Amino acid sequence: MPSLGADMESGTVIEWLVKPGDRIGRGEPIALIDTDKAVIEVESFQSGVIEAVLVEAGSRVPVGTPLALIGDGRQAAPSVQEGPTPEPPSAETPEASAVETPALPVREKPTPEPPAAEAPEPPAAEVPAPETSAPPVPETPVPVMSVPETPAPPVPAPPVTSPLVRHLAEERHVDLAALHGTGPGGRITRSDVEHAGRPSRPKASPLARRLARDLGVDLADVPGTGRTGAIRADDVRRAASRTGEPARAVPEKSRAMPEKSAKAAPDRVAKGRARPEAARRQRAMRQAIARAMARSKREIPHYYLATTVDMSTALAWLRERNRDLPVARRLLPAALLLKASALAAREVPALNGFWIDDAFAPGRAVHLGVAVSLKGGGLIAPALHGAADLALDDLMAGLKDLVARSRAGRLRQAEMTEATITVTNLGDQGVQTVHGVIYPPQVALVGFGKIVDRPWAVDGLLGVRPLVEVTLAADHRATDGYTGSRFLSAVDRLLNHPEEL
Amino acid sequence: MTPQQARELITDALSQVAPDADIGALAPDADFRDVLELDSLDFLNFVETLSDASGYRIDEDDYPEFATVASGVEFLAKRV
Structure with missing residues (x-):
């Protein structure tokens, strides 16, 4: 479970986008994770083959918990969850297994000898790295499916399972031989045993369950097309x-609201469920913000600077430009403010990065965090990647997309974790000045208030100009006021030359 | 365009940018940006939707005309 932000302690796997046996590339989305603030697509950090899924959809686990095993698809899946591996992944093992069982991981081979529980190895590391220990096998076998024909199981034994699973089965009086394994190669997994004890509850993703409840669909009547028929x-x-038409309402969750007519029930169920769910999400969101902000104020010695920028040149330029453009390509002042901030951050790199382990680590590029207020309340600040290098048009398009997806609760992992400096733009609603709280481990937060017409002295005369108050909250551990003032001066200069943005 | 048609286009565009709000309950002379808490991006989406639907390009100079539903209706009915 990756940390998708300083405010995240745990996450819920909403849905798996891959299944064991799937070959995946580095950076490919593999699962949807609910962080309380949004549903994030989590990407694989390496290429390989999904050997096993360790956390079932619907489970909430702390940050750091292994979610799945990724191997090279050639050798035994290292075991994390289910106990000791039969042998350490030595140089010989893959060789041998490649000969005997070209396709299957060692432990799934139906052999009468269960992986020795007598000589347990320490569980493998959280992140299995089979590549490092496995010598390349000449012909890459196609993963799974092709069960070896030659070494037929001499004894009709149940498919080999890990000691932990066997133990669980004993405990629950589940006959392993009668079970149909859903793990790779038909291996019986812990959840197979857990499910065996229960009256057959159809396998379904949590989203499917929720939908079924809302739509009044009985899952028992739904053919599953997901992994293992889920x-x-x-x-x-x-x-x-x-x-x-809506079928029977599922009674288990609607017990609190006795149904009068089956037809009306699903609707009431949906509404009845929606409110506590929204309230729960709202609470979780506040708690996530509370954690990050409390940490910020506890750890970061903020200093604050402010300056006033005359926006008349920028707004006049924008007006001219927008006059010639289709409505869909119109720019907002926010695009100029963001671009100016990104360029200033590149000019003053000491404010663009992270404070980690008592030292400043500069960001590799300017990934501008954009604080987006959510309609139901709350706040999220996903990153606009490479903002300093984006043309205004692209930055505007990126901003629209980011805000829409933030509000729809659909963001990507990189957007949640890679912001190097954040901008909060209270924009046209309201106030003139915002003094922000830095989002750790970043070291600076830029704030823009509302652009308002105010008196302003220009060339010895008093005029009325559209002005914006720009503030900087910065981490005094990483920089001093002098650096911060250079940043704000740069923003001022850039906004006065909009054609260069 | 009749005022009735203009009103329909405006309320349709508003319900697109504020899907959770009860647009029907919006007073004709209420500042809808304020009431519906539309930020500049929402308002731009509204203008975009309305321009597409009405076939009239709403310029930035026209924005003040779209402070309330009533003023917007008047503006569109006069021009389209």
């Missing part, structure tokens, strides 16, 4: 549209 959200939608 029911996915789309299956529920299909089922709902097929029946045309």
Whole structure:
């Protein structure tokens, strides 16, 4: 479970986008994670083959918990969750397994000898790195499926399982031989055993369950198309549209609201559930903000600077430009403010980066965090990548996209973790000045108030100009006021030359 | 364009940018940016939607005309 921001302590796997056996590339999205603030697409940090999924969809786990095993698809899956591996991934092991079982990880081979529980190895590290220990096998076997024919299992034993799973099965009086394994190669997993004890609850993703409840669809009637026949959200939608009318409301969750008519029930259920869910999310969001902001104020010695920028040149330039453009490509003043901030951050790199382990680590590029207020309340500050290098048009398009996705709760992992400096723009609603709180581990936060017409002295005369108050909250551990003032001067200069933005 | 048509276009565009709000309950002379808490990006989306739907390019100079539903209706009905 990656940390998707300083305010995140745990996350819920909403849905897996991959299944064991899938070959994935580095940076490919593999799962949807709910962080309380948004649903984030989490990407794989390396290429390989998904050997096992360790955290089931719907589970909430602390940051740092391994979510899945990624191997090279050639050798035994190292075991993390389910106990000791039979042998350390030595140089010989993959060789041997490649000969005997070209396709299957060692432990899944139906062999009468269970992986010795007598000689347990310490559980593998959190991040398995099979590549390093495995010599390349000449022909890459196609993962899974092709069960070796030659060494037929001499004894009709149940598929090999880890000691932990066997132990669990004993405890719950589950007959392993009667179970259908859903792990890679038919291996019986812990969850197979857990589910075996229960009256058959259809496998379904949490989203599918929620939808089924809302749409009044009985999951037992829905054919699943997901991994191992699990029911996915789309299956529920299909089922709902097929029946045309809402079927029985699922009673287990609607008990609190006795139904009068089956037809009206799903609607009431949906509404009845929506409110506590919204309230819970709201609470979680506040708690996430509270954690980050309290940490910021506890750890970061802020200093604050402010300056007033005359926006008349910038706004006149913008007006001219927008006059010639299709409405869809119109620029907002916010685009200028963001671009000026990004360029100033590049000019004063000491404010662009992170304070980590008592030292400043500069950001590699300017990834501008943009504080977006959410309609239901709360705040999120995803990154606009490479903002200093974006043409104004692209920056504007990026901003629109980022705000829309923030409000829809659909952001990417990199957007949540890579901002190097954040801008808060209270914009046209309201106040003239905002003194921000730095989002750790960043070291600066830029604030823009509302652009307002105010008296302003120009060339010895008093005039009325559109002015904006620009503030900087900066980490005094990383920089001093002199650096901060250079930044604000740069913003001022840049906004007075909008054609260069 | 009749005032009725203009009103429909405006309320449609507003419900697109503020899907959770009850646009029907909006007073014709209320400052809807304020009431619906539209930021500049929302307002730009509104203008974009309305320009597309009405076929009339709403310029930035026209923005003050769209402070309230009533003034917007008047503006559109006169020009389209």
